[in-house]
Amino acid sequence: MKKGVLLFFFVLLFSGLTAQAQGPKVVHPVKWKSKIEKKSADQYLLTMDAVIEDGWHVYSQFTDENGSLPMIVEFINKKGNFEAIGKTSETKPEQKYSDIFGVTESFWHHKFQLKQLVKVTNPGLDLVQVKIDYQVCQESCIQEISNFEFNVKTLTSKEVVKFSSVTTSAAAVLDETAVSVSDTAKTDAVDKVQAGGNTDTAVNNTEAPKENKEEPKDPWTIFLGTLLAGILVTFTPCVFPMIPMTVSFFLKQNSSKSKGRFNAVFYGICIVAIYILLSVPFHIFEGISENVFADISTNVYLNLFFFAIFVTFAISFFGAFEITMPNSLASKADNASNSGGLIGVFFMALTLIIVSFSCTGPALGLVFGTVLSSEGGAILLTVGLTGFGLGLAMPFMVFALFPNLMGNLPKSGGWLNTVKVVFGFIELALAFKFLSNADLVEQWHILEREVFIAIWIGIFLTLTFYLFGKFSTPHDSPVPFISVGRMLLGVLSLCFTIYLIPGLWGAPLKVISGFPPPLNYSESPFGFGGSGGTGAADGKVELPANAEYIVHGIVAFHDYDKGLAYAKSVNKPILIDFTGHACVNCRKMEEYVWSDPAVLSILKNDVVLISLYCDSRKKLPENEVFTSKSGREITTVGEKWSDFEVERYASNARPYYVLVNPADEAKLNEPVAYTPDVEEYKTWLTSGIANFKK
Structure with missing residues (x-):
């Protein structure tokens, strides 16, 4: 009996070791x-x-x-x-x-x-x-x-x-x-x-894999960002002069200073409440359609609408015209504010929001545009508008509670219009993000990565010239000298402009990651100048038949048989790259690992790369449609390469990298999947190539 138990455990252990020794297999999560x-x-x-x-x-x-x-x-x-x-x-x-x-x-x-x-x-x-x-x-x-x-x-x-x-x-x-x-x-x-x-x-009862969690959008980040935006818009010509006037009105209107302070604080609370009310319709929309925010973020017409609105607001900030609410609406709100009591205070807050719209509107549009086109939903919109309203209301409440601080406020002047113009440049730059969204959805290829970056370089270089006093806008006051703050802001704008320039040659520009189109959505895999900023010593090589240049100027085949034939003719090992058009970690490997000079040199000179897109939905010709061993009908290019990966290497992962000898198509070492460590990936490549040379 004991021998039977020992034999059972021996077989079980051997089976487990055998399973692990066979390497990664097909998974169906x-x-x-x-x-x-x-x-x-x-x-x-x-x-x-x-x-x-x-x-x-x-x-x-x-x-x-x-x-x-x-x-x-x-x-x-x-x-x-x-x-x-x-x-x-x-x-x-x-x-x-x-x-x-x-x-x-x-x-x-x-x-x-x-x-x-x-x-x-x-x-x-x-x-x-x-x-x-x-x-x-x-x-x-x-x-x-x-x-x-x-x-x-x-x-x-x-x-x-x-x-x-x-x-x-x-x-x-x-x-x-x-x-x-x-x-x-x-x-x-x-x-x-x-x-x-x-x-x-x-x-299953085995150890579960560690989850590669995706960070949720942090409401505190939204709140703090919009709070800062609300504070910044108080330093505009429409709002800043109103702060001492409004605070003085509350403190002098009432015989009791405590009552005046209470009314001023309630005034601020009303400002916040009005902005929160603006988000209520979006909660209703979300209740009707759960995907309304996802639809907004991908809807071409809405993105074009936001682009037009942002450009219009930017031109308004530059001084071409004023965007205001209807005078009748402002007059009605102002008349209602005379009714007295807390209701009157509420309508005073509404009047401020209406009459200051020409300055707060663009910033408010920025809050709506960025949150509605993200994954936040109505809750995050409410959080964003709460932060914006609180930022706008905060100076009124703080100076009402501590009126002695008003003596430290700078005097109104031409600097207020400078702040407004700077906002206009930022608004104009962000407008192109919405145009880019529409371009990506429709695949127009009008605003590819290089064009987008060139536009941003032009915008921020112009902002730099403005801050250094090289030109002025219609409402600017004469500038006899450049203040220290304006000079430092100009230096910051110039540094940012210089930082953007390498993006034209394929630099990733991680500081603004997510704003420009992705690296693979560009006019050329090499960027301006032809090298793509790869750092490879050899530059471009002669393009073989049936191959094409991909990211970083690497030559790749997209058909296994054609790539195999070429590898045999040049006697180089094959690197099979099982990838996908929509594979995030495939792009990460290309951007952060393949861009390393040592790895890039290997990919360009020492191997024949065959990139097989397993998610391609391009239909196969009728005479190439077949049924796989699993009984599945293979009708697309992606299904063909996915089935090839499963049948040949018993894996369905992406990315998945296999080094093979072209002579007998045998593996040169054990394949690897996502390997973000550059040294580890380089070691894997060099070990396989060394085995090929043996």
Whole structure:
């Protein structure tokens, strides 16, 4: 008996070691459960519930298409059989701005649900077939396809393609034969998660991977930023002169100073309350449509509208014209302020907001534009407007409580208009972010990275000349000398302008990451001048047939067979780069690891790079469509290379790097996935090349 137990544990240990020795295998981090409900004589509700393993996230149908690839829900046998009523609804996703792609992305952690109402038009129909094509990411990304069949006769459903492997950690994935999950176990896992259970034990009992958490947007960052914006707009010609006048009015109007101070503080509270009320409609909009803010961030027309508004406000700040509220509205508010009491104080606050709109409007537009086009939602908009209102109201309240401080206020003068003009330049620069969003969504390629950076260089260089007194705007006072503060601000603007210039040659410009278009959205992979700022000694090389230049001027093939033939002809090892157009960590590797001079020299001179885009949705020619060993029909270029990666290297990760010998296509060392450490990646490259030379 004891020998049998020892033998059992020996076999179990050997199986585990064997599984680990075999290296990374295919992972399927999403487990599905589906059901069908009859709603009427010919209408059925299809529900698909998904559980995502810890550390992974799945992208929504409505995520920005210029970032990670959106989920696609496709009805295979729809024609002549049934109609899909409306769009497929989904659980509200999380949202986060991607610095790599420059867009807001929508995704889920842990679990999500899809629902679709269909109307059957063919009485003889048995099955409704649904295909879900989606991207699931951790440190690597995987393009997954799940197929479902819903039987309208028996009201049963099933996932057509079943998988048996599960992942146990981010670094090592068990062999498909080492651990398996039955259909019942998958169902139990989904049920447990939906009931609020622990997914770590629901999906498997092994150690869960560490989650590569995406930082949520911090409300305090929004609050402090808008608070500062509110304080800054008080130093404009429309607001600053009102501070001593308003405070003096409250303190002198009442015989009791304490009552005057109370009214002044209440005046400030009313300013904050009015700005908060501006956010209320957006809470209603969000209640009607959960994706309203995501729609705003990606809507071409709204981004163009914000661009036009920001440019208009900027021109107004430069002194071309004044943007004001209707005089009748200001007069009514001013008349109401004479009613006295707290109601009168409220209307005084409203009057200030109306009459100062020509100065506060552009800053307020900035708050609306940046928050509405981000992942914050109505809550963050309320936070932003609260900060802005408090910043605007704070000087009135502080000087009412401490009137002696007013003696330290600088006198009104021409410097107020200078502040306004500086705001105009900043407003103009930010306007192009919205134009860039529209350009990226529509892929017009009008405002590519170099053009965007060139525009910013022009704006901030002009601002530098203005601050140094080289020209003036219509409402500027004569400047006999440059003040110290203005000179220092001019130096800061000049330094920022110089910092932007290398961006024309492909520098990442991390300080403004997320504002310009991504590095891959440019006129040339080399930037102006042809070298892309790569630092490689050899510069460009002659382009082989069927190859093209990619990031940093690296030569790459996008077809395995053509790249293999070229590698054989030049007798160089092959670096297969399983990548994706919408793979965040692929871009990080290209920007931060491949740009290293030593790594770049290897990629340009010592290997033949074959970059295979596993998320490409370009259709294969009819004669190239095939069925994979798993029974899946391969119809796109991305599916072809993804299947190639699975069949050849038993992996579906992205990025995934394999060094092979072109003579026999054997691996030169163990493949690696996302490797952000430059030295580690360089060591991996050099070890594989050394093995090739042996």
